[in-house]
Amino acid sequence: MDAISYQRAADVNGAIAAAQRPGAAFIGGGTNLLDLMKGGIAHPVTLVDITHIAALDTIETLPNGGLRIGALVRNSDAANHTLVRTRYPLLSQALLAGASPQLRNMATVGGNLMQRTRCAYFYDTAFAQCNKRSPGSGCAAIGGFNRMHAVLGASAQCVAVNPSDMSVALAALEATVQVNGPRGSRAIAFGAFHRLPGDRPDLDTTLQSGELITSVDLPPPLFSEHSHYLKVRDRASYAFALVSVASALQLDGNHVRAVRIALGGVAHRPWRASVAEHHLTGKMLSAATLREAAAAELAQAKPLNGNAFKVGLAQRAIIRSTMLAAAGTQGTTAENAAENNAGDFA
Known part of the structure; x- marks a missing residue:
């Protein structure tokens, strides 16, 4: 010991x-x-x-109309906070889709950002090959059982995926992570917080040594009326995503004024679907347009021998999540956030 x-x-x-x-x-x-x-x-x-530490467990409105969520706020408290539920329902849905009630009552927002992959080869030290655990040792998942692994943004060094539901919503909402460290405080745009594996898969984030997350800041709410978090998993509770999608829209009738889409379960970090967003922005929302956008986003996928199904699954999940977002935010219950299992999309 x-x-x-x-x-x-x-x-x-x-x-x-x-x-x-x-x-x-x-x-x-x-x-x-x-x-x-x-x-x-x-x-x-x-x-x-x-x-x-005082003041790290509070939720407060920012002068610009955004919201500051302290790093020590429990996931359950964040999900059920009035301002989160009403102004950022996408985040509330994602939080309620994660883990179990018992874990959400303990887990913190800052800790959720820092959680490590659930790749079985990373967690089982009997497997010597894991570049994330032992840099330079290899990646057993590439030629092993890789059903849960990445199809986007992976490298020859690592194909693990980020496990967080909360982070997928924060990526879509374009949050900012506030940190403090020995060199002072700084703000990290959420898209720059988590890393792709490259040749250093042992580094999950861009935090520097000794830095402490103090809060997550959300911009003024733009997507309260049209957002949806869809999590596709093998069972309806306490399971990590095969694919998840956070979709948020600003609509003029059926015209897409602005759109944010992020994917979970497919990459080493929450994957911002910028290609799909580009295809949808300024267009009339339709099933055909959504199919085109989703196909364009997944055209860059590089599936492994065991997870090629994720390519089609991610496309269908993008379409469904965005259609549900367009229909209007329908509450933030866990059942709504995690209403489907993998069989519905097979």
């Missing part, structure tokens, strides 16, 4: 100072980090408890 020291931080500056020690890691809800430690994947020397 590894020896671990524990330190409770009283404020942000204290947490950052404590994290400068070699082998230090921040801990909030611990829903992912503790699993990684028990599995022998993460080996922190010091746990810096940030759960008692």
Whole structure:
């Protein structure tokens, strides 16, 4: 058993100072980090408890009309907050589609951003080949069982996918991640927060050493009336997405004034479907236009031997999610956010 020291931080500056020690890691809800430690994947020397830092567990309106969600806000609290449900229903739906009620009651918004892939080869240390866990060792998933793995943005070094539902919605909403660290504070556009694997799949994000997420900022709400989060999975609860889609629209009648689409379950990071967005913007929304947009987005896919079905599945999920968004936001219950299983789309 590894020896671990524990330190409770009283404020942000204290947490950052404590994290400068070699082998230090921040801990909030611990829903992912503790699993990684028990599995022998993460080996922190010091746990810096940030759960008692004031002002990181609040949700407040920003001067520009946007919303600031503190990094320590629990997923369940964020999903059920009045301002999130009414102004950003896409985010509420995505949060309620993730994990289980028990985990959502513990998991934090900041921790959700940092959760690591659920690739079985990453989690099972009996497999020596995992570039994400042991850089330079290879990727067992490429020639192994890869049904759940990436079809977009992967590399010869890693084909793992990002597991977060929340992050897919945040990508579509163009959120900003606020961080503080030894070199001061900075804002990271959400599209630049998570990395594609390239030749460094061990690096999941663009956070620098010792930096602490303090909040996620949402821009003023533009898509409250027309948004939908669709999660396609093998079973109706407590399962990671085969494919998920966050769709948000601004419509003039049936004319697409603006559109945001992001995909989950298909790439190393939440995948912004910019090609599909380009095909839809300024056009009349129709099944034919949606089919064209979805096909164009997935034209760049590079499926593996076990997950070619995801290409067609993602196209159909884009079409359905966007049509449901166009029909109007229909509430934020977990049943609505996760209404389908893989069989509906096979």
